[in-house]
Amino acid sequence: MTSQDMASDTDVETDDDSLVTTDPGKGGLDENGERGSVGQTSAGTVIESRDLDVFYGETQALQNIDLAIPENQVTAMIGPSGCGKSTFLRCINRMNDLIDIARVEGELTFKGKNVYDTDVDPVALRRRIGMVFQHPNPFPKSIYDNVAYGLRIQDKTDNIDEVVEQSLKKAALWDEVKDRLDESALDLSGGQQQRLCIARAIAVDPEVVLMDEPASALDPIATSQIEDLIEDLATEYTVVIVTHNMQQAARISDKTAVFLTGGELVEFDDTDKIFENPDSQRVEDYITGKFG
């Protein structure tokens, strides 16, 4: 079930029930003016950041990030190492809270609610925003228990069997593991483990799936399987993916944000525009490989 074209290019979603409707375009005002053109499509905005600064101790990791992530599309974040793209991703579901020295200023809204408000429980937030990490990190439990983990901790214990099967099917892993669900997840190959982690993340039916370089530790075949999967997922979920691989971003994403050194968001627009005709010279240099 790898219907890779199912979700790829034209995912023009209708705005539904959403959300804050601050015009994402206003993000371009501050700072160097160079940043400009925050993209705009007809899709509703799920996640929006305004003037987001992140500090690790004294070091500033992100500077004045303004970004609006559209619903049910794939938004890619690219940029050189240390540019803050993963930091931004981890701000969305407040995983940075786990780092003692991390400090967040500014506003980051999920469906119109600032997730850094004091009345937001990060645990509740993470139940609605799933995450897949760079290295496959299945629990040392059986395949079944891995997928069921989220369901159990969230007390969604109706039809666990059925949900596990559905999630594994969505993650294109079911056919490979259906006969050995109670074997250890650590016996799977790296690519299978990563798909298992994706199945685990979507089993609890989150609204957004964050992926932090999900294919960087995998071989090309496993990578292409993950990419197909991400495109499929975008029909149901909003996907935000951080990647080092520019081709990957070009292939699978609808929107691309380019972060460059120093934690700045340089340009954010439709993927086609970023890769064919970026506004910023720095982005063009980065994409064409003149600057890394």
Add this chain to the structure above:
Amino acid sequence: MATTSPTETEFGEVSRIKGIVFKYVSFVASIVGILALGALLAYVFWDALGLESAGTGWYLAYTGTLLVPLLAFFAYARTRPAVVAGAFELFSMTLAGVLLTGAGVIILSIIASPEVWFAYFLTVVGPIVGLYVYGQYDRKATWVGLAMLGVLLLGPVVGTLGLGVLTTIGALLGSPGVYFLSLVVPAAAVAAYLSTERLDFSRRRSLGIGVGLPVLAIAAVPLVDTVPAISRSVWLIGLVLFGLPVGFTVANTARTRDRWPAFAFPAILVLGFLAGEAVVTTIGATAPTPWLDWQYVTSGPSQTAAEAGLYPAIIGSIFLIVLVSVFTFVFGVGAAIYLEEYAPGSGPLAAITRIIKVNISNLAGVPSVVYGLLGLGIFVNIESQLGPFTYAGFGVGTVLTAAMTLSLLILPIVIISAQEAIRSVPDSLRQASYGMGATRWQTIRNVVLPRSLPGILTGTILALGRAIGETAPLIMIGAATTKFSPPSGLFGKLTAMPMQIFAWAFEPSDEFRYGVVAAGVVTLLIVMLTMNSVAILVRNKYQQEAN
């Protein structure tokens, strides 16, 4: 440069003398310690078992019946890891069963009398087990956890208030009746459940096991009555605490075909002893006169070496092991979890946490005699008045004082090793769990603890080994060196094995110094090795699950 041939200058041998010297020095260093300890142990065993008095015939008989078959078995098992694992599991589970039964008898019939146990079984243990089972059965019932907490808090109160009535009922049942209801019946249910769930027995067979266990418990009573050493209560406790785990291990081993040869190991041990004994009596060979025999472990100390025994000290030490392991596990693991998982990494509290962490490492190095002094101070000598409550310690040389002092002694070690184990859980797993929307507690409970438990258990058991071998703190809190009866309860006075050995070492006669003391040391070592093998067993089980 250009003129010399490159083979001589660039590819000649590089000097490795330093490395080679270092290698052999390290080798010698590691061997010396092992050899010294080995020689000492051999000496002690030789004395304790009185092997020098045995005739050649005896040696030949046992070499033929026991040693040769055992060596053959090891040679056979060497290339078959499944057999080794099976044999080890059978062996250590048997030891564990013995230890569990010992602990069970002490806790259930000496510390708490059968009637008192019955009262608290009805009000605390029974309801909690029932709720747990119900919670496993109906996972959606979220009130179960709260109810368990409630029972845990209220149960003892109700039990204490109703102690009079409940103990009367318990007394009417008699102690075998109490153990039958509170141990055998639940154990039968557990056995039936395990045999379907874990061993994949058919429904009918597991039902048979569930019914068979209580029937066996009653049917064997006439037989048990013929053995004076085993009372009916001990039989019932042993059936549950020894029979259930050993039976499960046997059934589990029998399930995998390539583990079957493992049964040869216990068979060789038992049959080898019987055959050896038979041969020795027929040929009339001189048997050794061991100091460590049944009389030694069942009688109290005496002025005559031949009648001296270690029984009160063994019971005292088991008392200590049980209590110390409970205290240190609860407080040690709790503290380690707090320090590693909950303690804040920044802010004013972080400084306090850091101070605590550093000082726990320091505390691990404090000499045991100092802990003895601490125990003397806070568990024996302090008297203070807090409103209506008077705290006046737990008495000089009592079980509770000794257990708490020894717990203090090993707590730092337990905390450090548990911290180490918790720290070794990869952060990516924690992140995965938090990323799924797990709370901190859920992450600790489902990810961190299962993964770190083998390490925690290893550290705890090693520390316990140190605790039961300690003498200095016991001397400081005024524990008796020689006692003629086992401790009567938590507030009874005790002696422990190292104390008794220490006292005997000052006896003038050679028989004491070389025979009785050696036998005591061997007993102590056997108890410690039993504990260690239990630890390895548990660790292996969890490691298998983790992989």
